[in-house]
Amino acid sequence: MTIRSLILTFLLLIALAAASWIAAAAGTGTGLALAIAAAKAAAIALVFMELRHAHAVDKVIAVTAILFVVLLCAGTVVDVELR
Amino acid sequence: MTDNDDRRYRIAVWVVIASEALLFSGLFALYFSYRAEHEAVFAAGVRTDIAWMGGTNTFLLLTSSLFIALAIALVRDARRGATACIVAVLLLGGGFLALKVAEWSEHIRAGIVPAGSLFFTLYYGMTGLHALHVIAGLALVAWVLIRLRRGRVTRERHLALELVALYWHFVDVVWVFLWPMFYLMRQ
Numbered sequence: 001m002t003i004r005s006l007i008l009t010f011l012l013l014i015a016l017a018a019a020s021w022i023a024a025a026a027g028t029g030t031g032l033a034l035a036i037a038a039a040k041a042a043a044i045a046l047v048f049m050e051l052r053h054a055h056a057v058d059k060v061i062a063v064t065a066i067l068f069v070v071l072l073c074a075g076t077v078v079d080v081e082l083r
Numbered sequence: 084m085t086d087n088d089d090r091r092y093r094i095a096v097w098v099v100i101a102s103e104a105l106l107f108s109g110l111f112a113l114y115f116s117y118r119a120e121h122e123a124v125f126a127a128g129v130r131t132d133i134a135w136m137g138g139t140n141t142f143l144l145l146t147s148s149l150f151i152a153l154a155i156a157l158v159r160d161a162r163r164g165a166t167a168c169i170v171a172v173l174l175l176g177g178g179f180l181a182l183k184v185a186e187w188s189e190h191i192r193a194g195i196v197p198a199g200s201l202f203f204t205l206y207y208g209m210t211g212l213h214a215l216h217v218i219a220g221l222a223l224v225a226w227v228l229i230r231l232r233r234g235r236v237t238r239e240r241h242l243a244l245e246l247v248a249l250y251w252h253f254v255d256v257v258w259v260f261l262w263p264m265f266y267l268m269r270q
Contacts, residue, residue, distance in 0.1 A: 003156050010149040017141055024267035030118075033263035040259045048152045049252045055090070058097045065101035069108035076112035080119045 001050060009047040016040045089242055096246045100253045103216070107257055110209050114264060117201050128202030129269045131195065136186045137266030140179050141258065147175035148255045151224070151248045161238040169228045172251070176221045183214050206265050213261055216254045223247040 020036045046052045051062055118125040154168035187207070190196075197207040227247045230236050236244050 001152065001156055003153060006149060006152045006156060010145065013145050013148075014142075017138075017145065020263060020267055021138060024263070024269060027270050029270055030263075030268045033268050034260070037260045037263050041256045044148060044252050044256050044259070048148050048255075049249055055093070057090075057094055061094070061097040061101050065104045069104050069111070072105070072108045073112045073115060077115045077119055080116040 001047065005047065009043055012043055013040055016043070092242060092246060096249050100249065103253065103257075107209075107212075110205070110212070111260065111264075114205050114209070117205065121201055124200055125202050126269055128200060128206065129265060129267065132206070132266050133186055133189060134266050136182050137262055140182050141262045143175045143179045143182070144255045144258050147172045147179075148252050150175065151251050155241065155244055155248055158236060158238060158241045158244060165236070165244075166228070166231050169224060169231060172224050173221060173228065176217055176224065180214060180217055180221075183210065183217075209261060210265065213254070213257055216257065220247075220251045220254045223250060 016036055016039055020033060023032050023036065045062065051059060054062075150168045150171040154165040154172070157163070157165040157168065190203075195203055197204055224247060227236065227244050230243055
């Protein structure tokens, strides 16, 4: 990873953090706050953690973990909402 | 160490990260299910939290992630500056913990204790668990700094730095979600 791409990713993360702050001040809902957080997490994972260029086995482990995190959280919330 | 050993260590760290992600996901599920049932309590809790401290801590962790990634890039290019980057990570991580302690102290002085409400039980539990991960990460970063100073992290051999960085970035990713959950979602 080049130093230039690392600094550009950092600037993107700061811009997204500012967007989170502005969205919260504007009173937007939890959906947007979590979507911005997911965008930040994706930038960190793909560039800083180098998942983009990682070995296929590492990618499988990471994607499986993300999938199960989303399934567990979504399943629990849907269960509560539909009671 | 052979390339096969490198692969084994890398897979082991990814498995640790995946396991940690599942540990935190249980707590995230708990947070969102309670939030769905007690929307007003959670919104009021977020408004009580000290927003500037959460925001500053986000900046500190994101910056520390940049510095540890820069350290890897510098080592790979055999350029100077990696040690300074690792020291910066330690200072930024230490700053994060200091601010977290100040925030908790402020809350406790104001009578906001872990068993005070559903929101604050989760707030202390989740940010506390995350802080433990920051402490573990800082210990690993300090270990890498010692290796770096002893010349045991080189352009040819720097797996330890890469694996510690993976863990440190994961700690950052968890905070990226905790920040809106406890400081921003006021509605």
